[in-house]
Amino acid sequence: MANILVVDDELGIRDLLSEILNDEGHSVDLAENAGQAREARLNGNYDLVLLDIWMPDTDGVTLLKEWSTSGMLTMPVIMMSGHATIDTAVEATRIGAFSFLEKPITLQKLLKAVEQGLARNLPSAPAPAAVSQPVAAGPGGGSVLVLPVGGHKDAAAIQAGAADTGPLPHQGFNLDRPLREARDSFEKAYFEFHLAREGGSMTRVAEKTGLERTHLYRKLRQLGVDLGRSKRNASS
Incomplete structure (x- = not known):
C-alpha cells in the first residue's frame, strides 16, 4: 500500500x-x-x-x-x-x-x-512460480479438479491427490454432481483465485475477468465470496 x-x-x-x-x-x-x-x-x-x-x-x-x-x-x-x-x-x-x-x-x-x-525505487521482484492444476481421483472414484487459490506469491506445484500439508490452500471439485452445483463451486474458486492474485483489487479483477464492476460485485455476493478474506490472504 x-x-x-x-x-x-x-x-x-x-x-x-x-x-x-x-x-x-x-x-x-x-x-x-x-x-x-x-x-x-x-x-x-x-x-x-x-x-x-x-x-x-x-x-x-x-x-x-x-x-x-x-x-x-x-x-x-x-x-x-x-x-x-x-x-x-x-x-x-x-x-x-x-x-x-x-x-x-x-x-x-x-x-x-x-x-x-x-516501482521506481523498488528492487525487482522475482517472477512467481507456476502452479500446477492436476486432475486427480476423488472420493468414490470420481474425477476431482484441483485448483490453487489464495494468491501466495511463492506457490509450489500441488501434487495430485496429496494432502494439504503446506501453506497452500486448494479446492477440490467433484465433477460427479449436477452441473449448476459444479459450476457455482468452480466460479467461486475462480473469482477467489483472481481476487487473491490481484491483492483484492476489484478494478483489476474486473479487467481480468471481463466483467463490469457492478456485475462483478453482484456475482461475488451471489456466490458468497468473502472479499475481506481475499484481501487478507493476498497480504499474508
Whole structure:
C-alpha cells in the first residue's frame, strides 16, 4: 500500500481517482489547489503525487518547481492535464516530473503510470512460480479438479491427490454432481483465485475477468465470496 496525494481542482476527477486508487489498496489524500497541496506535503511524506497542471491559484508546473528547488521533490510526480502543450510536458519532465497523463485519463494508463512510479525505487521482484492444476481421483472414484487459490506469491506445484500439508490452500471439485452445483463451486474458486492474485483489487479483477464492476460485485455476493478474506490472504 502506498501513500498518494491527488491534486486537482475538479471535484469529479478527485473523487474518481480516489475511488480507483483506494480500490487498489492505496491510502489517498486529496487537495483541490496548490495551497492545500503545499500544506499536505509539509505535513506528510508521499510515495507518489498526481498533480494537475492548470489550477486556479498556482499552476502545477510552478508547484513542481517549488518542490524541486526546496528539496521536497522526493517522490515521483505524475502531471495531469487536458490542455497542456508538448512544451509544457517537456518542461515539467525537465524539472523533475516522472511522467505525464493527458485527460481524460483512461483506467489502464492511470494504473500503469502509478505502478511504474511506485516501482521506481523498488528492487525487482522475482517472477512467481507456476502452479500446477492436476486432475486427480476423488472420493468414490470420481474425477476431482484441483485448483490453487489464495494468491501466495511463492506457490509450489500441488501434487495430485496429496494432502494439504503446506501453506497452500486448494479446492477440490467433484465433477460427479449436477452441473449448476459444479459450476457455482468452480466460479467461486475462480473469482477467489483472481481476487487473491490481484491483492483484492476489484478494478483489476474486473479487467481480468471481463466483467463490469457492478456485475462483478453482484456475482461475488451471489456466490458468497468473502472479499475481506481475499484481501487478507493476498497480504499474508
